[in-house]
Amino acid sequence: MAFGQDGDWAIEAQGLVKRFDGFTAVDGVDIRVPRGAIYGILGPNGAGKTTTLRMLLGIIDPDSGVRRVLGHERPTEVARRIGYLPEERGLYPAMKATEAIAFLAALRGVPLKTGRRRARELLEENGLSYAADRQIRQLSKGMAQQVQLLGTLVHEPELVVFDEPFSGLDALNQGKLEKMIRTLAARGTTVIFSTHVIAHAERLCDQVAIIAGGKVPFAGLVDEARDRLRPQVRLETRARDGAWRAALPPDARSEGAFWHFTLPESGVEPLLRALIEGEAGILSLSIERPGLHDAFVAIAGEAAARALQETAQEAEKAA
Template identity: 40%
Template sequence: MLKVEQVVKTYETVRAVDGLSFEARPGEIFGLIGPNGAGKSTTIRMIMNIIAPDSGTIRFDGERLSESDKARIGYLPEERGLYKKAKVGESLEYLAALKGMKLPEARASIDAWLERFGIADWRERKVSELSKGMGQKVQFIGAVAHKPSIVLFDEPFSGLDPVAQDELLAAMVELKEDGVTVLFSTHVMDHAEKICERILLVDRGREVLYGPLAEVKERHGRNAVQLEFDGDAAFVKDLPFVETVVAYPRWIEVELKEGSESDQLFRAVAGRLRVRRFEAVAPSLHKIFVRLVGRSPEEGNGAGAGEALRA
């Protein structure tokens, strides 16, 4: 079990992480969620002992992380990087060897992963020849080939096409089923919603929400409706019983005021929009974030903590 308690990290004047506490358990997928610059990467780097926290503790199974424990952890950094001139297979073997894995064992594991992602033919090719998506898969393999008991993925889905995202999601679920603690960070709420058991929602280095996803949704669950339609839904936000709206051209999520019922909305839109789907739902994480923080996660926090120091 990974236990983070009251960690703080300040860069010059910016408090990147401000007293975060959470735990991630074996066999679960834990989501560290928040907009860009919220302090997710800094937190992961502190767990990885790449940078030291100003205060607070990070423990694995009750012990502070020592250098030898790094072999038990797999890490996919936000900024991907492999030695460009080296061959794919050699690079991965080198990374596995640094984690203490014996060569034959490492080869078998790497081959199995390459096979799984359908890039076994690229074993003898140079890293510089890989496309971006393939490079990310190779990097992912670099994080998991040594069979770690904890994996930390920093923004694992960024820059991947939907097919590759699904492949990665499936791989993460499989790791979890094998009893691995999977911790990943994302600013895309949809990803978190798909696979996380528990989440920590952070903003400006502080906790916004923490707990099992289902519980979080229930706690903040109010009347919400998701609508797919053809037509102009601009009028919806002005309806008297509507609290807030997340709007896209052909899809909206509407949160209703307390005491209102979803069929009020149904009657209001009937005839004015061609409704294709109408579903009463618990609000999305996105929605919850917007309500608690007062702005969309895509806006970032503007503090730029991650700019001067890549952290």
């Protein structure tokens, strides 16, 4: 994979490898994130998501491979243009929410006075103005996480990187975060986030990288991942037998009054013709496109899918 033009991609990585004490955590990852996209890195715990993000941002260096962020091969040179929310949350407990956000802004070169003003604006915009003068230790876990999230955005970065941003948030605040991510993308900000929850990736992402065992078996458009599987048909007929059954594909299985099978490559029209001519008596017919979960199983395998589900269950218990 050759690097493209600077204006095409927010992030490019080729052949990233990282080992820790002889263990290969990331093994030859290739990723391209278009500018202005919402890009998800989807996989279970231990898949290599956090290590990949840290290499992309220059927090750690790869053992081999190359990466370029916002046109720079040394990501630390553009750190002030990036907002990063790590998986391990951490704010000074004695700081007030406004000061905590302003402090994070100052680390990215924003004058303290400006940071305080932006902090109060962000807190008000997100319904948290009542927390502005409260210490972090006085906030709930979810509220403190929202404060750190705002601190990630206060310097108005052009690239935002979230590591498991939905972890620890209740359903209401997860919805607020999804809305915030869409708003950022609408303004032209590039958003990349890691997640073990397929639903977030499916609802939000233009493109995803599926990662399992440190490898990326798929990176591209969500629709391309789903198109690896053919649509499924659910057919209900009045007649239970007849010549029309010969038109059903070999994988057709009967469940009560319904037939379930993969849509034939010839499409639905020849099938409909055979059903009508054979007097099957069509009561209902629906075609369901495979979801991202089905694509994940097909691409990453059953073991990775089970690990993804176990990660989600563990996260729910910890929340």
